[in-house]
Structure formats: structure tokens, C-alpha cells
């Protein structure tokens with residue numbers, strides 16, 4: 001577990017604020033200054049009006065007042081710019097740091113975590129939740145502090161410079177407005193929650209549909225899919241209409257209450273002006289303060305909403321950060337290259353939450369430089385061997401050895417640097433073929449890249465693409481055939497040139513001639529190195545030094561191809577079945 005993740009587990013927000021306290025304090029000081037001087041404006045405006053009322057007004061005094069107003073505007077602009085740079089800038093920085101840390105944390109989590117979580121949900125953490133936290137720490141925090149200062153100073157000036165009674169009378173509707181905003185806001189949030197849930201469902205459906213578009217078309221499922229989508233879409237419409245019905249109440253209520261304040265101000269304030277209790281200038285200043293108060297109060301609902309969503313999202317993120325990486329290095333983990341001897345000793349492994357072991361009492365030693373074939377029916381445990389060798393799952397002590405050292409003693413980096421895997425489900429990045437082969441590591445020469453593709457029998461295909469190795473692959477490599485994708489994936493493993501190579505059913509989409517060609521290449525290129533070929537096809541493993549036939553997680557038969565044929569067991573049966581099919585296929589081809 002990295003120190004960073006440990007820190008984040010304690011309190012993400014407090015850690016960030018304390019790390020950036022200087023910028024926060026500077027920002028808050030300028031925010032306070034900007035809001036405070038802003039509230040001087042109405043008072044000076046009032047004074048100026050009162051001065052102008054006098055026919056023999058002092059011209060210089062008026063110019064001085066106008067100059068003051070210009071200075072206030074200038075400093076308000078300047079201080080607002082400065083606090084925004086610090087406070088909003090910090091919120092942006094927090095968003096970025098949070099997303100990077102989350103991404104790093106995702107990289108440490110086990111495959112088990114990913115099988116349990118939906119992609120759409122994980123995306124929501126990285127996008128919606130991080131954004132919600134940023135909005136509450138940035139604009140919402142700024143608006144509330146700014147609003148509190150503006151309201152407090154405005155009310156103070158109204159009370160002290162204009163009239164105590166008039167102030168109390170005109171601000172009477174404000175607590176009612178706040179109460180109603182909070183009440184309606186709660187309802188809006190509930191309805192917004194429903195809209196968000198439906199939005200998640202719609203995103204998941206679109207994502208699944210695009211991902212499985214071939215299956216949808218092949219099974220003529222388009223109409224059913226459209227119907228299902230329409231049902232969801234109308235649910236979303238209903239939820240939105242319900243939300244709009246409630247939220248539409250908010251603005252008229254706020255405007256109505258403030259209109260009441262202005263009417264009260266006009267009636268009683270006007271009367272006070274006429275009876276000479278307050279000046280016209282003070283009356284103008286009073287109304288300007290009233291208008292200034294209006295903006296932060298109107299945004300209370302939005303700010304509360306931002307905070308609530310921010311707090312909820314922060315909680316969700318903290319929960320995710322609290323999930324410990326289930327696989328990590330021990331304190332004194334061995335760093336370095338593994339030469340390639342593998343040994344399974346009485347290994348029994350069950351996937352988390354599963355009763356039946358995927359591998360049971362497995363005993364197998366693979367000497368460095370040997371090529372081993374693993375064959376077996378679907379679900380017999382072949383891929384589980386790969387998962388354990390790459391330490392994607394934890395294995396108990398004393399069950400799996402690499403170069404006669406327990407796998408648990410190695411660092412994850414050493415294990416994964418020493419093993420190249422060509423997985424069953426080929427995954428290519430939407431980048432150039434070259435970047436895919438190099439795994440984005442710019443450490444290989446063009447000659448090495450070319451050689452790797454020749455070993456994998458994909459060179460000719462790539463050379464025929466107009467942009468050659470620079471051809472950009474579509475998402476998941478859609479512009480390549482299944483067999484081409486597999487061969488690019490093999491080239492990626494070949495160039496890594498690790499001590500151990502695992503081909504997990506990696507030749508299933510290539511024809512038998514290409515399969516033989518690739519396997520022949522491997523025989524020369526990987527002479528001194530360990531290779532594990534997992535396959536359903538006997539043709540892929542028949543030349544291996546030893547073949548292991550797995551059945552229900554146990555070794556059922558083992559030996560060379562010849563020995564297993566002579567034994568006349570299950571392997572021989574599969575061989576006979578596959579040879580017959582092959583012969584039939586050849587006859588049909590003729």
C-alpha cells in the first residue's frame with residue numbers, strides 16, 4: 001500500500017486543505033476584503049446622491065466620491081480575481097489530485113474488485129463524484145463565505161447608517177425565504193436523486209448496447225432493445241417533469257418574498273423620506289443593500305445542494321479509498337529477474353467466495369527452458385494457472401515457487417516483469433500498432449519491433465496497412481480481424497522477451513498453418529526460455545516437452561504427446577475427436 005493511499009484513507013479533504021493552507025488563507029483574506037469593500041459602494045452612492053441634492057454642492061467633494069466608487073470597483077475586481085485564483089484554483093488542483101489518486105488506487109485493486117463493480121459505476125466515481133467534491137470545495141464554499149460577508153455587512157450598514165426599524169421590517173421575509181428554499185431544496189434533491197439513478201441506468205444500457213451491438217444485430221434484437229430504451233427514457237422524462245414541477249416553485253416564491261421586501265421598503269422607507277426621517281441618498285443606499293442581499297440568498301438552495309452532493313461524493317470516494325489492495329509487496333520483497341523454473345506444490349486454490357476449488361492438489365515442476373502444454377475442457381482450471389503465476393490472486397505459502405523461491409517473497413514488479421502473457425481475451429489500446437506492441441515504452445528499436453512481428457506472423461499484414469506500424473487501432477482494435485489482434489498481442493509479448501511466456505489460448509483465432517508457423521518460430525526464439533502453451537487444440541501443444549491434461553482442476557494425465565496417445569486415455573480421445581474433425585474439414589475444403 002502506498003503512503004499516499006494510507007494518507008487518503010484518513011481524511012482526503014483535511015489532508016489537502018492542510019497541505020495548501022497558505023494559499024487557502026491568502027484566498028480567504030482577499031475574499032473577505034473583496035466582499036467587505038463591495039458593501040461600501042451603496043453607502044458612498046447614497047452620500048453622493050445626498051450631496052447632489054444640494055444646489056450649491058461641492059464639485060470637488062462629488063469628484064472625490066465618484067473617484068472612491070471607481071476605486072471600490074477596481075479593488076473589488078482585483079481582490080475577486082486574486083481570491084478566485086487561489087480558492088477556485090485550489091479546488092481545480094484538488095479535483096486533479098483526487099482523480100489521479102483514485103486512478104492510482106484503481107490500479108492496485110484486485111481483479112475480484114472489477115468483477116463485482118460495474119464499469120459505469122466506476123466511471124461515476126472518477127467523473128461525477130470528483131466533480132461534485134470540486135464544486136462544493138470551490139464555487140459553493142466561495143459563494144457561501146462571500147454571501148455571508150455581503151449579507152452581514154449589508155445588514156450592518158442598513159441597521160447603522162439608515163434605520164433600525166426599516167431594516168428589521170424589510171428583512172422579515174428573508175428567514176421565510178430561507179426556510180422555503182431549504183424545504184423545497186430537500187424535495188428537489190430527492191427527485192434529483194431519482195433522475196441521477198435513471199441516468200446511470202440509461203448510461204449502462206447505452207454502453208452495453210454499443211459494446212454488444214454485434215450480438216444485438218445477429219439476434220435481430222434491435223426492436224426489443226429500442227422498446228426497453230423507450231421505457232427507461234419515459235421513466236426519465238417523468239422523473240424530470242416531477243423535478244421541474246417542484247423546482248419551478250422556487251424562483252417565483254423567492255421573487256415574491258423579495259418583492260414584498262421591496263414593497264415594504266418603498267412604503268415605509270418612502271414615508272420616512274417624505275417625513276424627513278431619512279435622506280433620499282440613504283433610501284437609495286438601503287435599496288441597493290437589499291438588492292445585494294438578494295443574490296446570495298437566492299443561491300442558498302444551490303449552495304446547499306452542492307454541499308450535500310459534495311459530502312455524499314466524498315463519503316463514496318473515501319469508501320473506495322478504504323478498500324485495501326488485496327495483493328501487495330511484503331516488506332522485504334525480492335527485486336530482480338526470475339530465470340524461469342516454476343513449481344506448483346500441492347497447490348489448491350479457490351476463487352474468493354467459491355466453495356469448489358478451481359485447482360486442487362496441483363503438483364507440477366517446469367524446468368527453465370522447457371515448453372509445457374496445458375490442455376483441458378472449458379472450466380478445467382487452465383486460466384487459473386495463469387492468474388496465479390501473475391499473482392493476480394494470492395496463493396498460500398509453500399504452494400507456488402519461482403526459481404525455487406516462494407512466489408510470495410517476490411515483488412509484484414519482479415513477477416510481472418519476468419512473465420509475458422498473451423491472454424485469452426485480446427485487449428488492444430486505441431493507439432498505434434507500434435505503441436500497442438511496445439506497451440507505450442519507447443525502449444525498442446524499429447528492428448526489434450519488426451522482428452517481434454515476424455515471429456508472430458503479423459508483419460506482412462501490418463506492412464500492407466497504408467500507415468504501417470503507425471496505423472491507429474479503433475477502440476479495442478476493431479479495425480483488425482480476431483486473428484490479427486491475437487498476433488499483435490503475441491508480438492507485444494514476444495518483444496518483452498521475458499523468462500516466462502504464457503500463451504493462454506492465444507492461437508484460437510489463427511488458422512492451423514499460421515499456428516504451426518508461429519510455434520516453429522517460438523521453438524528457435526525461446527530455446528532457453530520457459531513457455532507455457534494453454535490451448536483447447538492438441539495441434540498447439542503436441543510438440544511440447546510435456547503436456548498436462550487438466551480435468552476439474554486436477555492433473556488427469558501428463559506426458560509427451562506420444563506417451564499420451566499410447567496411453568489411450570482422455571487425451572487420446574480428444575486427439576482422435578479433433579483429428580477426425582480436421583480430416584472432415586479438409587475433405588469439405590477440397
Ligand SMILES: Nc1ncnc2c1ncn2[C@@H]1O[C@H](COP(=O)(O)OP(=O)(O)OP(=O)(O)O)[C@@H](O)[C@H]1O
Pocket residue numbers: 115351352354358376377378379380381382383384385424
Ligand atoms: N473470477 C472468478 N471467480 C469465481 N470463479 C471463477 C473465476 N474465474 C474462474 N472461475 C471458475 O474457476 C474454474 C476454472 O476456471 P478457468 O478460467 O481457470 O478455466 P479454463 O480451463 O481456463 O476455462 P476456458 O477453457 O473456458 O478458458 C471454473 O469453474 C470457473 O467458473
